[in-house]
Amino acid sequence: MPTVRTHPVRGLGAKIRWPSQIPLFKTTNAAASSSAARGGSVVVERSSRRERMAEKKGRTEMEVRPDGVAVIAVANPPVNALSIDVFYSLKDNYEEALRRNDVKAIVVTGKEGVFSGGLDINTFGVIQRNKAEQLNDYLPIDTMASTLEAAGKPSVAAIDGFALGGGLEISMVCQARISTPTAELGLPELQFGVIPAFGGTQRLPRLVGLTKALEMMLLSKTIKAEEAHQLGLVDAIVSPDDLLDMACRWALDICESRRPWVHTLSRTDKLESPDEVREILKVARAQVQKQSTNLQHPLLCIDVIEEGIVSGPRAGLRKEAIVFQDLVFTDTCKSLVHVFFSQRAAPKVPGITDIGLMPRQVAKVGIVGGGLMGSGIATALMLSHYPVILKAVSEKSLNAGIDRIKANLQSQVRKGKMTEEEYEKTLSLLTGVVGYESFKDVDLSVVEDVNVKQQVFADLEQYCPSHCVLATNTSTIDLDLIGGKTNSQDRIIAHVMPLLEIVRSKRTLPQVVVDLLDVGKKIKKTPIVVGSCTGFAVSRMFTSYTETALLLVDCGMDVYKIDQVCTEFGMPMGPFRLLDLVGFGVALASRMQYPENSSVSVNKSMLVPLMLEDKRTGEASQKGFYKYEGNRKAIPDPDIIKYVQKSRSMARIMPDNELLKLDNKEIVDMVFFPVINEACQVLSEGIAIKASDLDVASILGMGFPQCRGGIMYWADSIGAKRIHAKLSEWERKYGQFFKPCSYLSERAEEGVPLSAAKNNANAHL
């Protein structure tokens, strides 16, 4: 039991205000009279209400039990998001509960097994569109800060399912939290480029300690009920059937002084000593600066937490409000909200997911080949409880595949994500075979070699039942080519990691796509559905990225400068470090797959082939564009210049061997505008059906910075006109690699955003 300061005097119905209560936000609420009395912003209140009426969404429901506990439940399916309407309803219910003499205590909960998924993310848009100067113009947050916390009746949160963001924050204002074993709690606000704004920055450290609170906020990491209980964030865990009764009993116990009245903000017992706090904050700042150079909000979050510890929680809350208010208007917040909704929109495929098809149950998955990808896919499936049959050509390669899967699972154990017992249980889902006999009802994945795949699919057709989905893992090869030797082209589909790029040929059945979307969700991948062509969506954009970088080097730019600028832009690694990682052999083989004269194959840089001739193959051989001395640290290699010079002399792009000189911004434009061009081409060919799918694909498939919203969103922030003008200029100077595609040219001319819905005449889907 933590040491807590109990509230000194509590009388039923008494309304005790904190003496030092500082209005965090401008006061507005449903009761115009109280707003006016306190000088609240009535004018803004009216306009916010108007928008609120237009978007009416969700409410809370209150029931007063015979034992005198008012149970207030958020009802806003599917995740009980805290919309503006929910907030006003919560406030109204709370005020009623506090007024009523038959109510002794309050329990806050959520309907349908979810406490709350936090602030309704659409609210960010409402605030931005209305340029609200105060968050409280839209949300009566004083409900929490003054009414709920300072109320004369205790509140207990009954948490089932998710308690995230504003949801967890509301629960932390309560005097206790009771949860079910499957509850998940977290403050993932930073994933939207903002910080918690309902006091989370102040209350979480006081409940779980600074180190854990920083980890949860900076990494947007949720924790399960068991851990939350150990940390003291959750006071008791009970079954879903007992949740409400237990929470009500707990609330009455507090009310009748059988349990302490805990004020989260008054607690200091979980906070580390001042010296430790200083050290923890220093380390956190250093890590954030190293990992997210482009982002200001993680550092601001640390500042706000520090303010609360150094100057007291009220000062912390004040700073939290100011910082949130600034952050919500940043491009980063707008981009990240766009990414959130784009990811949710990705699995919605017109003509496939809206025609009433239900996913068929996938009971068993067969995987052909236990190489790097095969074993990785097997691991992902087993972690989501799918039984897997792994088939290899020999006992030796089978054992190697099984060992890879074991190593993958062991790393989960090492990271503390899995116990030894869970490891054994997960491993028991795996069966290794060398023949096809056990392939009765399975999906499949094979290694990336077009001849092998053709044969494997032809073999599988003999053994698998007719309902079986034949799936392949590939990053480049056209599906029609793989299916060339079968009569089952309507059952073939591809799977690329880490994003699940579900590639369907014109003959893939909608039911198969629906099945795969379901499996994708279960193995916690974000799926996008694309049409078939060489490279699909991700590899085409990816190849464009690396090919442009190679071309820039042939024009005179420095390899390491390009990498540095791209990482500063937010890519996890520059194109040359990435080529080292992928391996030159794979990169070249993938380049060869593109048809002659396709937009990505017109660059003929000899830089990679020249290096390959000298057995420089990338990181695997410890020598690529960088040197690697036994570890993964990439060290620039002065020897590179001889290959660069030779490649330049063969390419002869620049007149009189002049060297191209660009500043950082120009490098970014010149590397990424061709990627935008390729994305436009992919969209115009109907390989992708919506621009937001390419945003998701670019972020999850090639590491495009999330905070820029994805390739198409970023492109629209620049404007089609400027991109088109630049590409045309470079086409004139450096060749047809930069030629803008007709989709881009038309949109530039018409002034239409690149992401605006298009006429899908060419659609491959």
Ligand SMILES: C[C@H](O)CC(=O)SCCNC(=O)CCNC(=O)[C@H](O)C(C)(C)COP(=O)(O)OP(=O)(O)OC[C@H]1O[C@@H](n2cnc3c(N)ncnc32)[C@H](O)[C@@H]1OP(=O)(O)O
């Ligand atoms: C001021 C405050 O401090 C600020 C905040 O509270 S910011 C918000 C913090 N909350 C979050 O970050 C949680 C965001 N949501 C999630 O992470 C996940 O949706 C979840 C873990 C809650 C549920 O995941 P899952 O079960 O896979 O369902 P998922 O497909 O993501 O969502 C289901 C639907 O709910 C919607 N949704 C989820 N959370 C939402 C939210 N907070 N607001 C609005 N809609 C939300 C999704 O858009 C989706 O809608 P759709 O069916 O129309 O596509």
